[in-house]
Amino acid sequence: xxDFTTLRATMVASQLRTVGVNDLEVVAAMTEVPRENFxxxxxxxxxxxxxxxxxxxxxxxxxxxxxxxxxxxARITRDCRVLVIGAGTGYATALIGRLAxxxxxxxxxxxxxxxxxxxxxAVQQRVLSEGAPDDxxxxxxxxxxxxxxxxAGLAAQLKPGGRAAAVVRSGGPGxxxxxxxxxxxxxxxxxxxxxxxLLPGFERAREFVF
Numbered sequence: 001x002x003d004f005t006t007l008r009a010t011m012v013a014s015q016l017r018t019v020g021v022n023d024l025e026v027v028a029a030m031t032e033v034p035r036e037n038f039x040x041x042x043x044x045x046x047x048x049x050x051x052x053x054x055x056x057x058x059x060x061x062x063x064x065x066x067x068x069x070x071x072x073x074a075r076i077t078r079d080c081r082v083l084v085i086g087a088g089t090g091y092a093t094a095l096i097g098r099l100a101x102x103x104x105x106x107x108x109x110x111x112x113x114x115x116x117x118x119x120x121x122a123v124q125q126r127v128l129s130e131g132a133p134d135d136x137x138x139x140x141x142x143x144x145x146x147x148x149x150x151x152a153g154l155a156a157q158l159k160p161g162g163r164a165a166a167v168v169r170s171g172g173p174g175x176x177x178x179x180x181x182x183x184x185x186x187x188x189x190x191x192x193x194x195x196x197x198l199l200p201g202f203e204r205a206r207e208f209v210f
Contacts, residue, residue, distance in 0.1 A: 004036050007048040011035075011064050015050050019192060021068035029098045030068060037119055038091035052197065055088060057109060060197045062145060066167060066176060067092055069191050070142065073178040074165040076100050080139040083131055083157065086199040087123045090116030092144045097121075104135045108200065129201035131157050138162060146174045147186065147202035155181040163188070167196040 012021075012031055021027065036047040039061060046053045052060040071092075076082060076099040084093045087105035089112055096103045106126040107113050116123040124132055129151045131141070136157040143166035150164070158164070164186050167174040173195045179188010184204075 002045065004034060004044075004047075008032075008035065011048045015063075015065045016068040019065050019069060021065070021072050023072045025099055026068060026071045026095075029071075029095045030064065033091070033094050033098070035064070035091060038089040038094070038115070040089075040115070052195075055109075055112060057111075058197065058200075059086075059088060059109060059112065060145075061088055061091060062167070062196050063194070065192075066194050066196055067095065067144075069176045070165045070167075070178065071095060071099065073176070073189065073191065074140055074142065074163070076140060081136075081159075082140045082142055083136065083138040084142045084144055085128050085131065085154070086144045087116060087121075088112050088144055090119055090121030090123055092142065093121050093123065094119065096142065100140075104132045104138075106130075106132050127201065128199055129154060133157050140165065141181075143167070143199060143202070145199040146196040147199055148204035149184040149202060150181050150186060151201070152184065155184075167194055169196075169198060 036044040039047045078101045080100045081102040082100045084105035087107040093105040105123045107123045113125045131154045137159040141164040146167040146169045165178045168177040176191040
């Protein structure tokens with residue numbers, strides 16, 4: 001029988017702490033929340049691998065170190081209202097629920113919404129790029145995946161001075177980024193380069209050259 005508790009502890013020691021994930025509350029949440037429960041059936045052994053876990057339909061659960069870095073540098077506190085975009089199976093939402101005062105999560109894929117519900121995680125089925133304006137405004141928008149551009153309607157759901165956290169891609173692998181939304185871009189402090197799947201609806205319009 002697989003000892004997932006030991007695998008979680010190993011994940012924290014070998015994947016998270018080595019890249020600077022040392023926030024005590026983030027580490028506690030990632031040590032306690034059973035990541036294996038948030039992957040599709042039959043893929044539990046992939047839950048603690050240092051790699052993204054395929055979820056189908058071009059979606060994937062980002063690797064643990066990406067989640068850990070985003071949560072650490074987002075500096076979520078109990079008075080924060082957080083919007084999670086691309087909640088997937090609900091893993092990051094479950095973690096944020098331990099850190100924030102209020103979390104609202106949206107996901108476009110009904111099969112992933114169902115997986116979240118199975119773990120008791122409330123996720124709204126909505127177009128990702130539309131967010132959840134009725135529940136805002138938010139202190140933080142957390143993108144559980146990679147983005148190239150941010151739709152104007154989403155940026156408007158942030159409180160004045162609000163921040164966003166995402167893997168930002170620009171023509172190649174992305175960088176873990178936490179900062180402000182300026183125009184259609186997330187601009188701020190960047191961290192290590194990672195490869196994360198692009199969330200649907202956050203592609204930058206391609207320019208054609210004649």
